[in-house]
Amino acid sequence: DTGVSQDPRHKITKRGQNVTFRCDPISEHNRLYWYRQTLGQGPEFLTYFQNEAQLEKSRLLSDRFSAERPKGSFSTLEIQRTEQGDSAMYLCASSPYRGSNTEAFFGQGTRLTVV
């Protein structure tokens, strides 16, 4: 078990370009979360999957953001027409189904810089 894996670790892009990030959760975890963290703040929830179903999206997730989890395994987060305000650390987490309360395990994150 190698933990939650995210790729790439760093991404620099020009404003207006599209970017896509990948997350591979811990293999037996059926829940997958995306969070965003900016400097000096805690992670903020973006969206959540149970298997392949996207069950909740934050209002932070504008229509430029889309997330998928085909076949309930890895997930991708795409940002279209990036803006400078999108610069942040994007964190993926996974957790096993164990009732309603369980800890989430985070990947190392993808740091996005929009120039």
Add this chain to the structure above:
Amino acid sequence: DQQVKQNSPSLSVQEGRISILNCDYTNSMFDYFLWYKKYPAEGPTFLISISSIKDKNEDGRFTVFLNKSAKHLSLHIVPSQPGDSAVYFCAASDGRAQKLVFGQGTRLTINP
């Protein structure tokens, strides 16, 4: 609307002494609370959690206390070690929402 607050941005403690990190929350629906530790350029690492049916949970050097009436939780680290220097986040969830709400973090520095 900051539902989880860590009012101390930083804390400095001498090695071997006790570190106490505090967290307040406003949402009475929260029923599960967690502490995460974060090093620079890494994702948060889970430390310890507590359910609202308990008021204390202990794991080695780490103890979390929950005061539901005050909507307050704290993390005690004793004895503090240099490797404990990191940013600590408290987080909360309710069974319905399935998501974590984080505080702003407290940077803990352990001085030799």
